[in-house]
Amino acid sequence: MILHDYWRSGAAYRTRIALNLKGVAYDQRSVDLRTGAQRSETFVTLNPQGMVPALEVDGAILTQSPAILEWLEETHPEPALLPGDPVARAHVRAMAALVGCDIHPLNNLRVGKALCEGFGADQAAVDAWAARWIVPGFAALEALVARHGEGWSFGATPTLADCYLIPQLYSARRFNVPLDAYPRLLAVERTAQTHPAFAAAGPDLQPDAD
Known part of the structure; x- marks a missing residue:
């Protein structure tokens, strides 16, 4: 997995926490929001919204941290981050x-x-x-x-x-x-x-x- 993130992004931060809790290994690619790297042609091709995080996994690009966290819960159910009830x-x-x-x-x-x-x-x-x-x-x-x-x-x-x-x-x-x-x-x-x-x-x- 490759996580495209920025160190101070709250959405990227929560994604890192969830990946770590699940014990999932990933590489990081920095997208410097201060310099406008999120608007570069390369990154917008990856994520048309031009925002972090974006997670590359098995040929797919996952965007929006709530969707990424829900995907993690579905594909890596242990330890569970949602209760059973x-x-x-x-x-x-x-x-x-x-x-x-x-x-x-x-x-x-x-x-x-x-x-x-x-x-x-x-x-x-x-x-x-x-x-x-x-x-x-x-x-x-x-x-x-x-x-x-x-x-x-x-x-x-x-x-x-x-x-x-x-x-x-x-x-x-x-x-x-x-x-x-x-x-x-x-x-x-x-x-x-x-x-x-x-x-x-x-x-x-x-x-x-x-």
């Missing part, structure tokens, strides 16, 4: 979607560039914009972890919810969002920091990291 699976998917649909898309790199280039926002304004979506999302996640967590976001083992949460906590710090109001999320993060799959996926350890 259908209602529990729905809860985990909802927690993941809270980050993947309602927080992350509103504070990724291209949105930040649009705020700066199209609306004249400075970094303080970009930080405030990001916090506007992170804060209520994390408040909801804090309540859900209180309801369902047993050491991890849902239950006593890592799930897709954790693959989404940990990169979003990293992103929140980049935008200077205070996190003291979310002790349960931070407790999950501390647990993840001791897990090899999460630790190895960290942005600062990637080959293309600054």
Whole structure:
């Protein structure tokens, strides 16, 4: 497998976590979003959307991290990142979607560039914009972890919810969002920091990291 990613991309980060949890070996190809490498003819041929991650596997190109993570769960079922019970699976998917649909898309790199280039926002304004979506999302996640967590976001083992949460906590710090109001999320993060799959996926350890 070849994972086309960028070290600070939240979507790529969650994909690395899931690949590591599944014990799947992969090579990495850096796509530097800051220089516009994602818009190069070579990469757009690979992924017409011009976004990371993209996963090459068995002659296919998989895009969009939610689809990649679901494919991983289907093709590499152990260890399971979704519970066996259908209602529990729905809860985990909802927690993941809270980050993947309602927080992350509103504070990724291209949105930040649009705020700066199209609306004249400075970094303080970009930080405030990001916090506007992170804060209520994390408040909801804090309540859900209180309801369902047993050491991890849902239950006593890592799930897709954790693959989404940990990169979003990293992103929140980049935008200077205070996190003291979310002790349960931070407790999950501390647990993840001791897990090899999460630790190895960290942005600062990637080959293309600054």
